[in-house]
Amino acid sequence: MNSKLEKYGSLIARIAVAAIFIHGGWGKLGALEGTAAHIAAKGLPAAELGALGAALLELGGGLAIAFGIGTRRAALALAIFLVPTTWLFHNPIGLEGAAAAMQIIQVYKNLAIAGGLLALTAFGPGPLALEVRAKRLWQSHQPAKPILLTSPETGAQS
Numbered sequence: 001m002n003s004k005l006e007k008y009g010s011l012i013a014r015i016a017v018a019a020i021f022i023h024g025g026w027g028k029l030g031a032l033e034g035t036a037a038h039i040a041a042k043g044l045p046a047a048e049l050g051a052l053g054a055a056l057l058e059l060g061g062g063l064a065i066a067f068g069i070g071t072r073r074a075a076l077a078l079a080i081f082l083v084p085t086t087w088l089f090h091n092p093i094g095l096e097g098a099a100a101a102m103q104i105i106q107v108y109k110n111l112a113i114a115g116g117l118l119a120l121t122a123f124g125p126g127p128l129a130l131e132v133r134a135k136r137l138w139q140s141h142q143p144a145k146p147i148l149l150t151s152p153e154t155g156a157q158s
Contacts, residue, residue: 010126011068017116018066021078024060042088057081065120068129075120084119086110 028035032051040047040056057077064074090106092099125132 005140007127011128013116014065014068014071014120014125014129017075017120018062019057020113021062021067022066023044023062025055025057028055029059038089044088047058054081054085066126068125069131071125071129072121075117079121080112082110082114 028051032048032055035051035055036047041049044050058081061074061078061081064070065078086107090103090110092101092103092107095103
């Protein structure tokens with residue numbers, strides 16, 4: 001693979017996937033009452049807690065992916081989160097016309113996002129992620145392992 005494509009393409013892909021979650025999470029934090037009301041309207045319990053949890057997961061997971069910190073876990077968590085979110089809030093069953101069409105678009109949008117998240121889960125964040133750079137830095141500062149020499153005659157180590 002082209003190393004520049006891998007390097008910069010993976011960075012751009014992470015930011016592109018993360019952007020919708022950062023934006024959505026920040027928006028939910030700024031409007032927790034409205035988000036909780038939307039959740040409660042679906043008949044779900046603990047709507048305030050659900051709104052706060054969704055906001056923190058979206059914002060935290062989005063930032064983790066964007067910066068490349070715990071990318072695989074954040075991407076998997078968000079992919080799993082999309083399953084009930086899509087089913088509960090974008091289900092076109094029982095809708096008609098433009099309302100059904102809009103929810104079908106949302107289902108396919110979430111499916112595409114989940115695909116991107118699962119690709120990040122499977123293939124990792126790419127070389128420009130902070131977690132990759134920190135690992136390289138950590139490994140470069142580890143002491144060298146001693147080399148044990150064995151005597152051919154006795155088999156003893158020196």
